[in-house]
Amino acid sequence: xxxxxxxLDLILIWGPTLASVLLSFTDWSGIGxxxxxxxxxxxxxxxxxxxxxxxxxxxxxxxxxxxxxTFVATPMGMFLAVLLDRExxxxxxxxxxxxxxxxxxxAVVGFIWTLQYGSSDGFINNATxxxxxxxxxxxxxxxxxNLYAVLVxxxxxxxGYIMVLYLAGLKSVDPSLREAAKVDGATEWQTFFGVVLxxxxxxxxxxxxxxxxEALRAFDLAYIINRGKNGLELLSILITNNSISEASLVGFGxxxxxxxxxxSLGPIVLYLTRVMRTAA
Amino acid sequence: xxxxxxxxxxxxxxxxxxxxxxxxxxLHVFLTAMVLLWLFPLSWAIFESxxxxxxxxxxxxxxxxxxxxxxxxxTVWTQxxxxxxxxxxxxxxxxxxxxxxxxxxxxxxxxxxxSWKFNLAVLMIFTxxxxxxxxxxxxxxYWIYLNTPLPMFGSIDIGRFSFALFSDNGLLYDQYLGIIxxxxxxxxxxxxxxxxxxxxTITKEIxxxxxxxxxxLLRIWWSVxxxxxxxxxxxxxxxxFTFMYNDFFWALILLKTGDRRPITSALNNLQGEFFxxxxxxxxxxxxxxxxxxxxxxxxxxxFVAGLTLGSTKG
Numbered sequence: 001x002x003x004x005x006x007x008l009d010l011i012l013i014w015g016p017t018l019a020s021v022l023l024s025f026t027d028w029s030g031i032g033x034x035x036x037x038x039x040x041x042x043x044x045x046x047x048x049x050x051x052x053x054x055x056x057x058x059x060x061x062x063x064x065x066x067x068x069x070t071f072v073a074t075p076m077g078m079f080l081a082v083l084l085d086r087e088x089x090x091x092x093x094x095x096x097x098x099x100x101x102x103x104x105x106x107a108v109v110g111f112i113w114t115l116q117y118g119s120s121d122g123f124i125n126n127a128t129x130x131x132x133x134x135x136x137x138x139x140x141x142x143x144x145x146n147l148y149a150v151l152v153x154x155x156x157x158x159x160g161y162i163m164v165l166y167l168a169g170l171k172s173v174d175p176s177l178r179e180a181a182k183v184d185g186a187t188e189w190q191t192f193f194g195v196v197l198x199x200x201x202x203x204x205x206x207x208x209x210x211x212x213x214e215a216l217r218a219f220d221l222a223y224i225i226n227r228g229k230n231g232l233e234l235l236s237i238l239i240t241n242n243s244i245s246e247a248s249l250v251g252f253g254x255x256x257x258x259x260x261x262x263x264s265l266g267p268i269v270l271y272l273t274r275v276m277r278t279a280a
Numbered sequence: 281x282x283x284x285x286x287x288x289x290x291x292x293x294x295x296x297x298x299x300x301x302x303x304x305x306x307l308h309v310f311l312t313a314m315v316l317l318w319l320f321p322l323s324w325a326i327f328e329s330x331x332x333x334x335x336x337x338x339x340x341x342x343x344x345x346x347x348x349x350x351x352x353x354x355t356v357w358t359q360x361x362x363x364x365x366x367x368x369x370x371x372x373x374x375x376x377x378x379x380x381x382x383x384x385x386x387x388x389x390x391x392x393x394x395s396w397k398f399n400l401a402v403l404m405i406f407t408x409x410x411x412x413x414x415x416x417x418x419x420x421x422y423w424i425y426l427n428t429p430l431p432m433f434g435s436i437d438i439g440r441f442s443f444a445l446f447s448d449n450g451l452l453y454d455q456y457l458g459i460i461x462x463x464x465x466x467x468x469x470x471x472x473x474x475x476x477x478x479x480x481t482i483t484k485e486i487x488x489x490x491x492x493x494x495x496x497l498l499r500i501w502w503s504v505x506x507x508x509x510x511x512x513x514x515x516x517x518x519x520x521f522t523f524m525y526n527d528f529f530w531a532l533i534l535l536k537t538g539d540r541r542p543i544t545s546a547l548n549n550l551q552g553e554f555f556x557x558x559x560x561x562x563x564x565x566x567x568x569x570x571x572x573x574x575x576x577x578x579x580x581x582x583f584v585a586g587l588t589l590g591s592t593k594g
Contacts, residue, residue, distance in 0.1 A: 001386040001497060002402060005468055008383075012465045013409040016420035023419065030423060080314070083307060090308075096580065097315045100322070103576040103583070104569050105526030105544045111551075111565035112325045114558075121558045123324050126341040156321065161587075168588035217413045220528045224548060236415035243419045244533060254419050261416045268411045272404055275473075 017261065023254035030243070030250040044255035055256070058233040061147055062263075065154070065234070066215035073155035074211045077162025082192060084163070085170040095167070099160040106157070110224035113153035114140065143231025150221050150232060158214060162207055169203035170196070205274050212267035216260060235260045329353065329562035336559060352563035360554035362543070362567055367441065369542035371456055372531075373524045376463040377517055383464065384471030384516075385509065389501045391472075392479035393487040403476060410469025414529050421462070425453040425534055454536040462534060463524050470523075471516050474589045478512040479505065512589065518579045519586035522572050543568050 024045070026038040048055050080098055084091055101109065116123045117139035125136040139149040173196055181191040197204070219236040222228040228237030235256055243253025328336070330348040339346075356362060387406065391399045430447035442448070444455060452458040482505065490500045506513070531545035538549055547568055555561040576583055 001501070002390045005383040005387050005465075005472075006402060006405070008461075008465045009406060009409050009468065012421065012424070012462065013412065013417055013469075014405065016417035016424065017412065019420035020416060083311065088307070090311075094311050094315060097318050099580075099584070100573070100576065101318070103522055103526075103572040105528060105572070107526075107528045107544050107547050108565045108569045111547065111561055112321050115325050115328060115562055116321055118558060121341060123341065156318070160318075164584055164587055168584075213411055213413075217415075219413075219415060223528075223532075236413060239415045240418065240533065244422055250419055250423075257416045257419060260413055264411070264413055264416065268408050271411065272408055275407070276400060276404060 020254045020257045020261065023251055024258045026251040026254075028250045030248045038251070040251065044252045047252065048255050048259070054233050054238060058235050058238050059259070061231075061233055062216065062218070062235050064147060065151065065218050066212060068148075068151045069155065069158055069211045069215050070208065073151075073158045074162050074207060076155070077159040078166045078207070080159065080163045081166035081170060085167060095163075098163050101157040102160045102164070104157065106154075106220035107224050109153055109157055110221050113149075113156075114225065117149055140225050141230070146225070146231045150225060154218070154221055158211070161214075162211070165207060165210065166203070169200055169207075173199050202274060205270065209267040209271040209274075213264065213271075216264050216267075235263075325562045325566055328559050329566055331559055333557045333559045336557075341558075352559050353567065356550075356554065356560055356564045356567060360550045360564065362564070364440065364539075365541065365543040365546040366571075368456075368540060368546070369525060369544070371441070371443075372459050372463065372542050373521055376460050376467070376524050377520045379460070379464045380467045380471050380520055381513055381516060384468045385475050385506060385513070386501060387468070387472045388475035388479050389505050390497075392476045393482075393484055393505070403473065406469040406472040408469075410466060410473070414466070418529075418533060422453075422533060425458055426451060428452040430455070430457070453534060454540065456540060459531055459534055459542075462530050463527065466530075467520055467523060471520065474516055474586065475509065475512055477589060478509055482508055511585070514579075515582040515586035515589060518575060518582040521575060522583070525572055 023034070025041060026034055027040045027043070028034050028038045084095055088094075104112075114122070119125060119136045119138045119141065120131055122139070124139065125131045130136045137145070140146045177195050177199065178191055181195045186194065217236065218234055219228075219240075222232040222234055222237060226232055228234055228241070239253050239256045239260065241253075242249045242256065327345070328341075329352050330350070331345055332347060332349070332351055335346060336343075387402065390396070391403055429450055430452055431445075432447055432450050433445040435442045435444040435448060437443075444457075446457055447455050449455070452461070486504060486508075487500055490504055495504075525542075526544055527542070528545050528548075531542050532548070535541055535545075538546070541549065547564060550564055551561065555564050
């Protein structure tokens with residue numbers, strides 16, 4: 001009963017993970033067998049770090065994505081959760097609205113925000129009169145701002161997700177702790193930062209990990225908007241472009257995959273140790 | 281302290297009723313503003329989808345509407361063949377969700393009802409596998425899909441749909457079967473984690489006494505444990521449906537034939553070919569969004585329960 005699912009998981013997920021690592025030391029093109037001649041040592045990594053102009057921008061974009069979600073979107077989601085964690089008229093409606101974007105696919109989110117950002121046809125430029133005055137802002141085309149424009153769209157979805165996770169965490173905090181703090185004369189914010197937040201430490205870690213994994217997985221939005229070019233390069237997109245769509249630089253693409261893997265292992269290990277400690 | 285805590289809430293509730301609290305009003309004002317902000321992009325898409333493009337061109341994008349109607353929807357629905365892509369999605373998602381739940385519940389059953397040495401390792405393999413970015417494994421996976429021979433036993437044709445047995449090109453690549461497989465394997469990680477957490481709350485004595493009564497494992501799993509897990513299975517089914525429905529990446533890479541694409545990844549091709557103006561883009565995107573939104577509205581409780589079971593309990 002465990003055997004079949006486990007075998008499938010090992011063959012289709014962990015096998016390829018290991019293969020990515022091994023292939024990153026080769027110049028294999030994806031056709032024919034991998035032979036000794038294909039082994040090139042660290043050459044792919046050398047090219048990646050010193051000879052491939054898209055790598056550092058992509059890494060930077062991934063890190064900005066991570067930072068933006070961690071320091072802007074996630075705290076906003078937590079803030080909404082704290083505001084909604086009380087007896088409040090209309091609470092359910094507020095909650096549902098903030099959560100609504102979470103059920104939409106990133107492809108749909110991308111289209112919906114294109115309608116806002118479009119340079120001559122989008123809402124923002126038309127509503128602010130920028131189209132009429134003849135100098136519309138190219139929100140999605142200008143490489144110095146398009147990443148942030150996309151991050152606003154990503155946050156629209158991420159904030160609701162974090163809010164729901166955090167609300168569930170807040171509900172599990174023993175109410176007598178808060179009451180005790182109130183009796184001692186603590187204000188609401190003192191109670192939150194002094195009592196609730198420390199108790200929530202395990203959930204805070206999980207929220208950060210979820211955020212990090214979301215940021216490293218980012219692919220759909222950038223791909224929908226401009227196929228991840230011109231300011232929207234991401235590691236995930238470079239992997240796909242190099243080894244599947246455009247070229248067949250399988251070894252080189254795998255080296256990028258290994259970089260993404262190494263970065264992802266941080267949050268994954270953190271998550272596993274937290275979650276499995278309680279499970280054990 | 282506990283007796284004190286027990287009496288306090290009532291006192292507080294009474295005092296809250298007596299005072300008018302400006303803080304509360306400010307909170308509602310703030311939340312209402314946020315709600316409006318949140319709904320705006322969606323409302324704008326709806327507004328645009330209901331306007332004929334001719335009117336938008338003459339009056340500008342931001343202008344009072346003279347005529348609202350469903351023309352853009354009918355155009356997209358018929359010209360871009362939307363019903364066809366919805367059915368593609370169903371062909372992939374329905375077996376995907378069922379198989380994922382079956383496999384994951386088996387693993388979770390074995391790992392939570394018996395104390396084996398490798399329980400934790402197995403759970404970790406599944407959970408960690410689900411957390412990996414898909415792009416980390418895509419290169420070798422793509423190769424596997426292109427090099428796994430599958431038998432070609434012809435196909436069952438129903439209308440415009442052709443269900444190959446087991447493949448119409450001899451490969452796993454570009455097949456409904458292949459895309460279902462990767463969804464099942466990837467999501468089994470998540471579902472196993474959630475279900476094993478849930479099953480831990482079921483006492484092991486149930487399984488033990490059933491074993492003593494001579495029932496075999498499959499029987500216990502199917503007729504004792506699964507019925508007890510109904511709430512968790514419902515929550516997971518809702519969530520998995522949405523995950524698979526919303527998938528863009530797997531279908532983009534592992535399917536080549538545009539006609540087999542499920543709706544979410546088909547949107548990308550339809551853009552440019554059929555969605556030639558923003559009003560049609562809006563209608564197409566909203567049509568693709570309707571099923572998960574309906575599921576969310578109808579099954580919100582399950583949806584949220586699934587998400588929180590998967591992340592905060594442990």
